[in-house]
Amino acid sequence: MIEKYFDDGLLHLGLIDTITQADILGLKQTFEAAFESHSTVSILLDLTQWSDVTADAIREDIGMELSLLGKLGRIENVAFVSEKAWVEAMVNGVGPWLPGVAMKRFDDAKTAELWAHPGPRSDM
Numbered sequence: 737m738i739e740k741y742f743d744d745g746l747l748h749l750g751l752i753d754t755i756t757q758a759d760i761l762g763l764k765q766t767f768e769a770a771f772e773s774h775s776t777v778s779i780l781l782d783l784t785q786w787s788d789v790t791a792d793a794i795r796e797d798i799g800m801e802l803s804l805l806g807k808l809g810r811i812e813n814v815a816f817v818s819e820k821a822w823v824e825a826m827v828n829g830v831g832p833w834l835p836g837v838a839m840k841r842f843d844d845a846k847t848a849e850l851w852a853h854p855g856p857r858s859d860m
Contacts, residue, residue: 737753737755738751738752738762738763740766742773744853745774745777745778746778746779746780746849746853747766747770747777747778747779747780748780749763749779749782750785751786752785752786753785753788754787754788754789754790755786755788755789755793756792756793757793757795757796759793760793760796760800763800764800771807771810776810776811776812777811777812778811778814779815780815780852781815781816781817782817783818783823784817784819808834808836808837809836811837812837812838813837813838813839813852814837814839814840814852815840815842815848815849815851815852816840816842817842817844818841827839827840
């Protein structure tokens with residue numbers, strides 16, 4: 737399941753348990769609505785309750801992400817909430833390939849939200 741809500745330019749996504757293809761299908765509509773209502777969007781991705789993902793969900797997610805590439809310049813910040821080392825490694829590895837998109841991993845959601853919110857911020 738993916739809990740999602742959009743608040744003043746910040747898209748909150750909480751992955752819970754096993755993510756399925758149906759979860760990803762619903763996510764595409766959420767992204768489209770966010771981009772329709774705001775010129776820039778930031779994302780907070782909470783991975784603390786995520787346990788697994790199905791193969792169909794991975795395929796669907798790749799297609800969704802490719803379809804959103806044209807909007808990449810409208811993504812301002814991406815904050816990941818996780819204590820996992822692989823998330824930090826992914827942020828450090830992928831971040832340089834996405835110029836203009838600030839990415840950072842946090843241990844807690846509150847700090848991540850303060851950092852990720854669109855507009856002027858400190859680099860905490």
